[in-house]
Amino acid sequence: MSKTLRVAIAGLGTVGAETVRLLAKRSRIIASHAGRPVMVVAVSANSKNKNRGLDLTGIDWTDDPLTLAIRDDVDVVCELIGGSDGVAKNLVEAAMASGKSVVTANKAMLAHHGTELASKAENAGVVLAYEAAVAGGIPIVRTIRDGLVINELSRVYGILNGTSNYILTAMHETGRDFNEVLAEAQELGYTEADPSCDVDGIDAAYKLSLLSALAFGHTVDFKAVHIEGIRSISAVDIAYAKKFGYRIKLLGFAEKTNDGIRQRVHPCMVPKDTLIAKVEGVFNAVIADADSAGTTLHYGRGAGADPTASAVISDIVDIALGRGAPVFGLPVDKLFANQKTRQELVRCRYYVRIALIDRPGVLAHVRTVMRNQDVSMDLFIHNDHNQHEKMLLAFIIHEAEENSLRKAMDEIINLNDDEDLTVIIRIVDL
Incomplete structure (x- = not known):
């Protein structure tokens, strides 16, 4: 077999601890799929004395995760600390700058800084893998x-x-x-x-x-x-x-x-x-x-320790095999800058539930307001009064523009003497 792939893991929470455990427990099958042994050589976490049920014999411990990025005996750094900024982001950037590939489960960091980090991975010629960041064990x-x-x-x-x-x-x-x-x-x-x-x-x-x-x-x-x-x-x-x-x-x-x-x-x-x-x-x-x-x-x-650790290890195996791909499928300079779309222009059907003060003519007024905004009701339920002695209304709205429905609801809510919780749920016919 080829040279051992040496892994450092930062963060020994439920996912990090399970990743260490599975890498040891499944070492033979991992090596057979990766084409070479995969070994954890160093770890870092907040407390060394915490009982995690792990055998860390032969694995170096460091209190400072950033030192993992510059170790000569580490090929891949697994960032399992979490958080969109701070130590997690600093570690990922330092590891890539040192020529090390990175595996992370950190969705918050990637959501806020994904494009920037993808560019740094490309410039460093390393892999930034994140299968575990989205939908746990689903590949x-x-x-x-x-x-x-x-x-x-x-x-x-x-x-x-x-x-x-x-x-x-x-x-x-x-x-x-x-x-x-x-x-x-x-x-x-x-x-x-x-x-x-x-x-x-x-x-x-x-x-x-x-x-x-x-x-x-x-x-x-x-x-x-x-x-x-x-x-x-x-x-x-x-x-x-x-x-x-x-x-x-x-x-x-x-x-x-x-x-x-x-x-x-x-x-x-x-x-x-x-x-x-x-x-x-x-x-x-x-x-x-x-x-x-x-x-x-x-x-x-x-989510959960087992499925997420499974996803982390699948990325490690890919790196061991030399498989690499642009972080988001295309080189960063080929990614386009998307514009935020206008949610108020969405057209669909809606469920609406509202509590109103029970006054003469209130139902007729609701229908009139809806009609004036070109919003029509399909199904309608007039329920008993709630604990505040207000009349509960629930109805299904025919397909309408969200902006029109919101305007109608604002006017209807003004019928109240105080604020009540109004719920609008979009209906999606998949």
Whole structure:
């Protein structure tokens, strides 16, 4: 066999620790596929004394991860620290400047600095690999970059955050409300103490910005992603979705439009019999619409130690084999600069739920306001009063421009003496 590929790992959290463990446990099969042995020679983490269940015998420890970038006995640096800036980014830049290839699971860093880092990798002549940064154990980066390379893609979309999908699944199955299920997800370790990144759609948007750049050949632009989360979704909305024949999912979309590539993450109602509606719990699914290959579905665990470490090691094996590709499928100078599209011009159907003060003529006024904005209702439910003694209205809107619906809703909300939570969910007939 050829010379051993020497790996350094920065960050020994759940993914980093499992990567060390699997590289040792599967060393023979990894060596057979990589064409040479792969060995962890150095690691770095915050605490050396923490019990991680790892045998680090023969592996050097350093408190400073940046020293991994300049070691002569390291060929590949795995950045598993996390964070969009700071030590993680400094390590990646230093490693590439030293001629070392990098494997990372850091979606936040790539979403904010992906184009810049891709350029630095090209200039250094090294590999920057990130299969583990998007959809965990699903090999979606390879699929889009390599498996669909001759295809022109029109849309890539899917469930990109397992925590949000778990919460929506549990709400659907039990009828419980958001806050109760979120607390359960935190107890089970499916989300952090601060769940904002997951439930506010940010994590999914990070991943979508990378998929979009890869699928359509543009520079990474996280700021161009329209982002909405699931905090406003209630048990009432889940129940109405069932009544109307839908499931609520947090989806990310990157799609070609006349104005450019539209990138958006937000809750959707999808027909209950579609494949995406049947993706439950912490699982992810990514669907690509391509001209030659048609529509392909990629499904699996989107997070967790085992699937993410598996993705990290698959990148290490590629590097061992000498496989390299431009970070986003094309050289950086071939990537185009995408413009942020106007979300308010989107046309689709909508579910709307609102609570209004029960006054004479309020329903007639709602219909009039909608009609004046060229917005028409399809299905309409007038439910009992809520705990604030306000009348609950839920309705399905025929296809309309989002800007018109928003204007109508602003006028309707002004009927209230105080603010009430209004929910608008786009209906996507996939």
